[in-house]
Structures are given as structure tokens and as C-alpha cells.
Amino acid sequence: MGLIGLETYVPGRSPMHRWEPRQKLVSLMALMFALAMVQRVWLVIPMVGVTALLYRLSGLPLSFLRQRWSYPGLFILAVVILLPFTSGETVLGQWGWISVRGEGLTTMVLIVGRFFSILTLGFILFGTTPFLTIVRCLRSLGLPPLMADMALLAYRYLYDIGHTLRTMKQAMQLRGLGQRPTKRRSVAHWAMLLGNLLLRSYEQSQRVYQAMILRGYGQTTFLGGTVTTTVEQLSTGWGLTVAVLAIAVGFVVAEVSL
Numbered sequence: 001m002g003l004i005g006l007e008t009y010v011p012g013r014s015p016m017h018r019w020e021p022r023q024k025l026v027s028l029m030a031l032m033f034a035l036a037m038v039q040r041v042w043l044v045i046p047m048v049g050v051t052a053l054l055y056r057l058s059g060l061p062l063s064f065l066r067q068r069w070s071y072p073g074l075f076i077l078a079v080v081i082l083l084p085f086t087s088g089e090t091v092l093g094q095w096g097w098i099s100v101r102g103e104g105l106t107t108m109v110l111i112v113g114r115f116f117s118i119l120t121l122g123f124i125l126f127g128t129t130p131f132l133t134i135v136r137c138l139r140s141l142g143l144p145p146l147m148a149d150m151a152l153l154a155y156r157y158l159y160d161i162g163h164t165l166r167t168m169k170q171a172m173q174l175r176g177l178g179q180r181p182t183k184r185r186s187v188a189h190w191a192m193l194l195g196n197l198l199l200r201s202y203e204q205s206q207r208v209y210q211a212m213i214l215r216g217y218g219q220t221t222f223l224g225g226t227v228t229t230t231v232e233q234l235s236t237g238w239g240l241t242v243a244v245l246a247i248a249v250g251f252v253v254a255e256v257s258l
Helices: 021-036 041-058 062-080 102-128 131-140 145-174 183-214 231-257
Strands: 091-095 098-101
Touching (some): 041 102, 041 231, 091 102, 102 131, 131 145
Antiparallel strands (some): 091 098
């Protein structure tokens, strides 16, 4: 539930906040795709540098990034932590039966660098722009109405599921469950909690869908509201758009030609 609270810093005044939403979406997405193409390890340094500069421009606090990096960071570390010791043939150093291999170390640096940069750019986008505005931008760029509705419903019910999970967890603790009498029993209680949460979420989705049908859902395909743009956003946006797209092209050219 790390996405909950993602819009805490949306009402900011930084250049990234004032960037016109459609230009910001297209530019950051282009930069993410360009970074995903990087295969040369020396490009990791400018990649992380550009990401840090954009994060600095966003005015978001480091605590915002640290909180949201905890779970994905642990996941990616668990995936790549063994690569320098198991992948490749070039031995860089050896201590007893442990050897560090060059190919595995390079792969680990590339994966961590790309993952950190792309995920941070995503946090900048969602941390400086309301989610509803992003969905409207995607609709104006051709996203099918059904996918836009699914994105809005999924985002809305992340909060609801988080609230239900907290309530069920508190009720379970008040009844003396989940107090870790044994590790196996604690795991069983958590499995029961998550199973109940899944069933409740499924039943609620059925009720919401039936309520939407009764209120005429499917009769129109228009997502209410439009993306409004101010003169200040346009004046700030073009400079950032040109700069970020130029950086994205620069990464692609460096990857292909050097």
C-alpha cells in the first residue's frame, strides 16, 4: 500500500509541479523508455545524475522517495544480489570459495541503475501531478475509455482496501490473534487475513459494478473534465520538455552509436 499518500505533495510550486501535464507525461515517458534501452555500464552515472537533478527540481523531500523505495528496493536487491558471485567468467577478486565476477557485477549495476532511475521518474510524475489529471492526459492521447475507467477504479480502491486492511488487522489484534505465539501460527493468521481481504474486495467490486450499471455506466464513453493549461504552465513546460526530450535522445544516440 505504498501508493497511498502518493498525492501528498501534489499542491507544490516547483518547476515540475508547474510543468504542463501532457508535456510532462510524454517527456518523462520518453526518458523512461530511453533509459530502459541503456546497456552500457558507463551510462549509469549520467542516468542517475539526470534522475537526481529532476528529483531535485521536483522539490519532493527525500523521505517521500525513501518511503516508496523500501519494498521495491528490497525486491530488486533480492533479485540481483547474487549476480556478481554467480554470473560470468571474469574473476575480479577471490576470497576462499567466494569470487566476484565482472559480467555479473556489470549486470547488477545496470539493472539497479535502470530500476532506480525509471522508478524515481515515475514517482516524480505521480508525486507532482494529480492521478485524475494523468488519466485525462492519457485519454487525450488515445487511451481506451475502458482502461481509463479501470485505472481510476483501481486507484480509488487502493485507499479503500488499505482502510479495510487496517480495520481487519486491528480487529484481529484485539481478539488476540497475530501476537506471534508461534511463527507458523502467525503466518496462518496473516494468510487468513489476506484471504478475507481478497474475498471482501471481490464482493465489493461486484456490488460497485452492479451499482454502476444501474446508474447508466457504459452509455457514454466521456471522462468528465478536461486538462486545463495556464500560461505559466506553458512557459515553464516548453523549456523542460525540450530539455528532457533532448536528454532522452542523447541517451539513445550514445547507446546506439558509441
